[in-house]
Amino acid sequence: MVIQLESQQISMSSPFDTIVAPITGAENAAVAVVRVSGTEAWEVAAKVFQPWPETPTPRFALYGHFITGDDGLALPFAEDHSYTGDQTVELSIHGSRASVQALVEACLVAGARMARPGEFTERAFLNGRLDLTQAEGVRDTVEALTQTQLRQANLLREGTLRDQVRAIRAEVEAVLAAVEASVDFSEEIGDLDRPVAVAQLGVAIQELDRLLLTQEAGRILRRGYRIAIVGPPNAGKSSLLNALLGYDRAIVTEVPGTTRDFVEERIDLGGVPCVLTDTAGLRETEDRVESIGVERSRRVAEAADEVWYVVDGTVGLTPEDEASIETIERPVAVIWNKADLLQPDRSYRTYKTYSISALTRQYLDLLVDHVKGKIDSTGAESVWINDRHAPLLHSSRESLDNAAKTLKVDLPFDLASVHLQAALADLGQITGETAGEDVLDAIFRNFCIGK
Numbered sequence: 194m195v196i197q198l199e200s201q202q203i204s205m206s207s208p209f210d211t212i213v214a215p216i217t218g219a220e221n222a223a224v225a226v227v228r229v230s231g232t233e234a235w236e237v238a239a240k241v242f243q244p245w246p247e248t249p250t251p252r253f254a255l256y257g258h259f260i261t262g263d264d265g266l267a268l269p270f271a272e273d274h275s276y277t278g279d280q281t282v283e284l285s286i287h288g289s290r291a292s293v294q295a296l297v298e299a300c301l302v303a304g305a306r307m308a309r310p311g312e313f314t315e316r317a318f319l320n321g322r323l324d325l326t327q328a329e330g331v332r333d334t335v336e337a338l339t340q341t342q343l344r345q346a347n348l349l350r351e352g353t354l355r356d357q358v359r360a361i362r363a364e365v366e367a368v369l370a371a372v373e374a375s376v377d378f379s380e381e382i383g384d385l386d387r388p389v390a391v392a393q394l395g396v397a398i399q400e401l402d403r404l405l406l407t408q409e410a411g412r413i414l415r416r417g418y419r420i421a422i423v424g425p426p427n428a429g430k431s432s433l434l435n436a437l438l439g440y441d442r443a444i445v446t447e448v449p450g451t452t453r454d455f456v457e458e459r460i461d462l463g464g465v466p467c468v469l470t471d472t473a474g475l476r477e478t479e480d481r482v483e484s485i486g487v488e489r490s491r492r493v494a495e496a497a498d499e500v501w502y503v504v505d506g507t508v509g510l511t512p513e514d515e516a517s518i519e520t521i522e523r524p525v526a527v528i529w530n531k532a533d534l535l536q537p538d539r540s541y542r543t544y545k546t547y548s549i550s551a552l553t554r555q556y557l558d559l560l561v562d563h564v565k566g567k568i569d570s571t572g573a574e575s576v577w578i579n580d581r582h583a584p585l586l587h588s589s590r591e592s593l594d595n596a597a598k599t600l601k602v603d604l605p606f607d608l609a610s611v612h613l614q615a616a617l618a619d620l621g622q623i624t625g626e627t628a629g630e631d632v633l634d635a636i637f638r639n640f641c642i643g644k
């Protein structure tokens with residue numbers, strides 16, 4: 194919600210100063226909630242809401258009037274028992290822009306300052322209420338569009354990844370402690386048992402590999418699975434896009450070559466967020482405008498995770514189609530359309546083939562299942578890593594590999610120590626223990642105001 198504030202106060206921010214922002218959406222609604230959080234949250238509430246008791250009972254809602262003229266509820270939370278970990282009050286008012294703006298304004302006058310994007314969650318992190326992966330889980334939960342995204346966001350928010358990363362850290366820390374002890378006290382405790390230490394690192398590496406296997410599913414989940422629909426003119430590419438969307442987005446005509454540019458749509462196929470692109474087709478053409486479209490189609494196909502090559506089932510796959518398919522360097526599924534007119538031979542060569550009808554929508558569920566299969570094998574109950582976690586996990590894996598190598602041969606322990614510490618630093622960046630201000634900034638500034 195963009196709020197024009199006449200009395201915006203610019204103040205130095207201490208970790209516990211009192212901040213305010215609406216925590217509900219920007220649209221008009223029956224009710225909106227404004228959160229005030231910080232050492233003086235209740236004092237601010239007392240100035241904008243009456244009657245405010247001398248000692249409010251935490252988590253008991255109060256009904257009263259706001260000095261803005263509105264009436265509604267105030268819900269106090271005590272320090273250490275709120276979302277941020279700071280003293281907090283959540284004020285429920287009527288959800289018009291005007292009433293929210295007036296209340297936020299009144300809170301600013303009463304001593305709060307406007308919260309930055311993500312600042313409530315950043316406070317929760319700084320107060321140790323959640324780690325960085327859980328903070329990301331909060332963001333993903335709020336932004337989830339599909340059920341699969343929501344399930345993954347819940348796992349992240351509940352601390353599944355945090356626990357796994359911390360378990361790996363604990364294993365690495367144990368090896369590091371043994372290595373360092375044998376450097377400092379080798380006379381007392383004897384030399385490090387190298388094979389045991391290497392085996393312990395092997396366990397940690399296996400755990401990292403298991404997490405890294407979820408990278409592809411995580412990427413699809415967050416960025417969307419990109420499918421380029423290509424094929425000869427009139428095969429039914431636009432009809433297929435429309436049929437999957439459930440409404441007419443692309444132009445369908447009987448004149449070949451009508452989709453001159455491409456149409457891109459986000460769509461939920463069986464819980465998998467997909468980006469479907471209907472292209473001009475890959476047919477060679479004399480028409481200049483159309484040939485630009487064909488060139489673009491090629492580029493779209495190259496950037497896709499998968500290409501759906503649609504053919505008219507009554508025509509079948511021509512040598513030209515085969516030549517086109519050969520040029521596509523992405524996984525290709527051949528889709529025999531117009532199954533309502535004819536039952537085509539589905540056993541065509543090595544391509545994955547589907548026989549469907551865009552017109553009658555028959556067998557479209559086969560395509561949905563096909564897409565679901567892209568992430569189903571990764572396991573719905575395991576948490577999938579994101580693009581921030583992946584490079585850190587890769588890098589810590591490499592460090593552990595190097596540490597194991599130095600321990601296997603007779604190299605000085607100091608070297609192993611350095612690698613182990615590097616691995617720990619990377620793992621700590623995932624959960625936040627070793628994350629610098631730049632990392633925190635990059636994460637929290639991506640949040641919306643009020644999160």
Ligand code: GDP
Nearest residue numbers: 426427428429430431432445446531550551552
């Ligand atoms: P595009 O050029 O590949 O995008 O093809 P269109 O989607 O514009 O469809 C070309 C023609 O085929 C239109 O007249 C559609 O109504 C028709 N068509 C598309 N899909 C089907 C189908 O499954 N069955 C039948 N019978 N006709 C279809």
